[in-house]
Amino acid sequence: MTTGTVDLTELQRDAFTELVNIGVSKAAASLRKMIGVQVLLSVPAVEIVSQAQAARMIGEREASELVVVQQDFTGAFGGRALLIFPQENGRELVRAVAGEDLSAEEVLELEDEALTETGNVILNGCLATMANLLQRTLSMSLPEVIRGDGPRIFQSASDEGNDALVLFLYINFAVRERDIRGYIAMLMDLPALESLKVLIDGFVERAIGETES
Amino acid sequence: MTTTALIVDDSKLARLVVTKLLRQLKPDWEIAEAANADAAMTLVGERQVDVALLDFNMPGKDGLELAADLRAARPGMPIAVVSANIQDEIIARARSVDATFLPKPLTEEGLAGFLSGAALRLRRAAS
Numbered sequence: 248m249t250t251g252t253v254d255l256t257e258l259q260r261d262a263f264t265e266l267v268n269i270g271v272s273k274a275a276a277s278l279r280k281m282i283g284v285q286v287l288l289s290v291p292a293v294e295i296v297s298q299a300q301a302a303r304m305i306g307e308r309e310a311s312e313l314v315v316v317q318q319d320f321t322g323a324f325g326g327r328a329l330l331i332f333p334q335e336n337g338r339e340l341v342r343a344v345a346g347e348d349l350s351a352e353e354v355l356e357l358e359d360e361a362l363t364e365t366g367n368v369i370l371n372g373c374l375a376t377m378a379n380l381l382q383r384t385l386s387m388s389l390p391e392v393i394r395g396d397g398p399r400i401f402q403s404a405s406d407e408g409n410d411a412l413v414l415f416l417y418i419n420f421a422v423r424e425r426d427i428r429g430y431i432a433m434l435m436d437l438p439a440l441e442s443l444k445v446l447i448d449g450f451v452e453r454a455i456g457e458t459e460s
Numbered sequence: 461m462t463t464t465a466l467i468v469d470d471s472k473l474a475r476l477v478v479t480k481l482l483r484q485l486k487p488d489w490e491i492a493e494a495a496n497a498d499a500a501m502t503l504v505g506e507r508q509v510d511v512a513l514l515d516f517n518m519p520g521k522d523g524l525e526l527a528a529d530l531r532a533a534r535p536g537m538p539i540a541v542v543s544a545n546i547q548d549e550i551i552a553r554a555r556s557v558d559a560t561f562l563p564k565p566l567t568e569e570g571l572a573g574f575l576s577g578a579a580l581r582l583r584r585a586a587s
Binding site: 257258261262264265268269270272273275276279285286288290376380423451454455456 | 470471472473474476477479480516517518519543544545546547548549550564565
């Protein structure tokens with residue numbers, strides 16, 4: 248499934264997971280400020296899989312239609328960060344962020360805006376923390392809301408077909424006392440991964456003063 | 461008597477970072493490592509552990525659950541929970557089991573404060 252050039256060493260994978268963990272944890276703390284209740288996170292999973300497998304991994308977990316907030320990032324390394332929920336959860340999130348008193352119409356009206364803003368806080372917060380730790384600047388596109396099932400969403404992430412390998416990272420999150428759960432996912436293509444490896448080595452070196460050869 | 465610090469984190473890198481900082485701050489301390497809560501509890505049963513530094517977000521039991529178990533087993537032990545997850549509930553839960561909350565990424569400064577407090581507490585307990 249993986250080829251020699253894209254393999255991360257155990258320490259690189261570990262370092263990247265830790266990097267994402269710090270980023271997402273900080274982002275969850277920001278979201279907690281927005282909605283006032285605790286946000287629970289799983290341990291991140293990092294895998295190198297094909298675009299199609301990534302789609303299946305989300306698709307198998309979620310039978311329902313999904314709503315996704317996505318942001319592309321470019322710079323020293325590039326890729327796409329996604330905040331994914333079952334469609335119904337998206338509305339609940341809008342209520343959590345924008346208030347309980349909203350009517351169904353108002354929720355509908357506000358939904359995209361609230362999703363965009365929430366996605367922005369989480370995804371930007373996560374990516375900015377990672378960029379700081381890697382001592383590089385990343386540019387983030389504006390968040391975009393899309394709806395569909397797993398395969399459709401991930402199809403749009405790649406124009407070159409489904410066989411391209413990507414670094415696929417995902418974390419489950421849930422909001423306490425609310426029926427809200429979803430995933431944060433990150434997709435990176437292989438050239439991006441190559442540049443990322445160099446940055447991770449630098450990060451490891453700064454963190455522990457040596458790299459594993 | 462040497463002091464032993466236990467580092468619990470599923471990330472090897474994170475353990476290496478804590479180890480490096482601990483060596484700088486307390487060169488004479490011994491260091492024990494565990495990758496999860498179960499391994500940590502086994503280790504505490506087998507050998508002397510005086511201070512514990514626990515990651516929060518780990519597979520299996522998380523660092524706060526582990527902190528509560530450790531606290532029950534060792535009422536006087538200085539414990540720190542290390543996490544980038546600075547949500548109020550996490551910090552409050554750390555406090556409720558009398559553990560210090562240290563933000564990740566861990567810095568020498570952040571760790572130094574906890575370690576001096578821990579050393580003081582251990583000296584007082586020994587006298």
